[in-house]
Amino acid sequence: MQDNKAILLSTAYFAPVQYYSMCLKYPAVYIEQFENFTKQTYRNRCVILGANGPIPLVIPVIKGRGPKTLIKDLKISYDVDWQRNHWRTIFSAYNSSPFFEFFKDDIFPFFEKKEKYLLELNMKLHETLYELLDIENETVLTSDFESVPETALNYREIISPKNKRPDVRFQPQKYTQVFSEKFDFFPNLSILDLIFNEGPNSFTVLEESWV
Template sequence: MNIPILLSTAYLPPVQYFSKFLLHSEVWMESQEHFIKQTYRNRCLILAANGPESLIVPVEKGRSLKQNMAELRISYDTNWQHTHWQAIVSAYNSTPFFEILEADFRPFFEQKFEFLFDFNQQLIQTILDILEISPKLFLTKEFETVPEPFLNFREAIHPKRQKALPDSDFEPVAYTQVFDDKFGFTSNLSMIDLLFNCGSASYEMLLKSVGKK
């Protein structure tokens, strides 16, 4: 599509999020909005032994309730990095491609990042590199409520199904998951779920999810 798309930042975002990089030649990341709680901006969803599990990056609380996304600092009051990485290892160490891709992701849970936006962006770029996708990627310079001529997806992709907006351009494609014998196929988890389970076939699964053959 020639229409540029506007996405919020996100922590290890879901498959739907990355499908947008295939559909839109120009992707803009919103860096000037205020932080919104209970969204993918600081959480991801993985499939653990007991079902879907949310991993949430804690952030520092500022004096103002309206904190600029690009200036939002990660909190290290708890050892969340160790907790997140152990959860990821426990969920995916038996997947076919975990050992191959482990080295790409482990450093993010050993090195401390100051800002959530920077942390997210580097993770997103790592996943794009693994997928060998090279979009035209830009950061917003100011916030616009109704940006033109962008397709505005800042709020469309949401961890709460009742808040997510309909997306006719994305149809989840089932793939083998470690715990699908217990839960069946669980769609639209973090992109790492697809990568660890499918490896080099992940790009093809993304293409199928947007109807491209």
Template sequence: MNNTKVLLATSFFAPIQYYCKLIQYPEIVIEQWEHYSKQSYRNRCNIYGANGVLPLSIPVVKATNKKVLTKDVKISYDTNWQKLHWKGIEAAYKSSPFYEYYIDDLERFFTQKWDSLLEYNNEIQSEIFGILELEPNIQFTNDFIEFGSPEFDDFREIIHPKSSKQGPDNTFKAKAYTQVFGDKYGFIENLSILDLIFNLGPDSLDYLESVHSNL
């Protein structure tokens, strides 16, 4: 951690590593002026299903221009992906300790429609902040911030679902906790924040603090 500011991409039910940054840094800046990057956490999250990692992806409207800004990305409802996501989350976590405690607060994200991916992700993030009892200082970029800016610790591309694209992060090291299908496939690290809150509930914030406090 070299700076007090962290630069992140928007994220759909972001991974645990992402939420660690939200409690590590006094100032969080989320990039909205970048060219939208496909196959990233911007429109995807990974949960722990009955057969292992289950990716949930939000379809977006194809832009007429190849380069579309993240702030302009629109969600597509050509398929009923919300229903599929809801069923996937239910199947994965219905037997988890805190599913019934939190699921009603999350239902609207699978029944209501948002036009903008960025706004949808922001609403989800605000709901998760309430669950975790977090009040981070979040701002959004006014213009694209070039890579290598000395003002920020930049994790826009480091936090990525593809291991081949992940960058080094010496301030995060996952620790095992009990997961619903852990007896079958073992511990799977750095899944969506959903996995943490459904399994650990009120202890989720303590976990986030613990995975970087001893580094």
């Protein structure tokens, strides 16, 4: 069952499960492109699960000349080969997962092509993940900035690795993770953790995680 109102989210790099649970439940999703970039958020990072626990993967970005940079203008830095590092880390973490072979060819190209802008990369990832997850809701970029949106629920700062604000509607459903013999369940990791472990069942996990 969908909610009737649209939702406003920040852009995100391989966003966490909560992000896509919400995308599934709302009829329209707006992605903010006119906000200022905020450090230490999912805008340029994700968290996956490795053999020693959660691992953050961070995309380095190029700071603008001024003190603030709009997210739509934020460029990716390739001074360090982060693409190679990220893919090697993902491969090491999920190579033994049930659906890694099934999905890797959809994901790997993003670690070869060098997109100029962070938003451009994230939106292309978002489109691919929608296809893999079979989510059909409309996603559009905002046309201007509203500090208090009138037509959408504002979740731009709610889903954050720093400020983990509890949301009673998000009840993450457990699924078997690669290192479940070593750790208790880690909720709300990157969507990569879900699709590599659950494959076609990912849609059901997302659906049941938002009440």
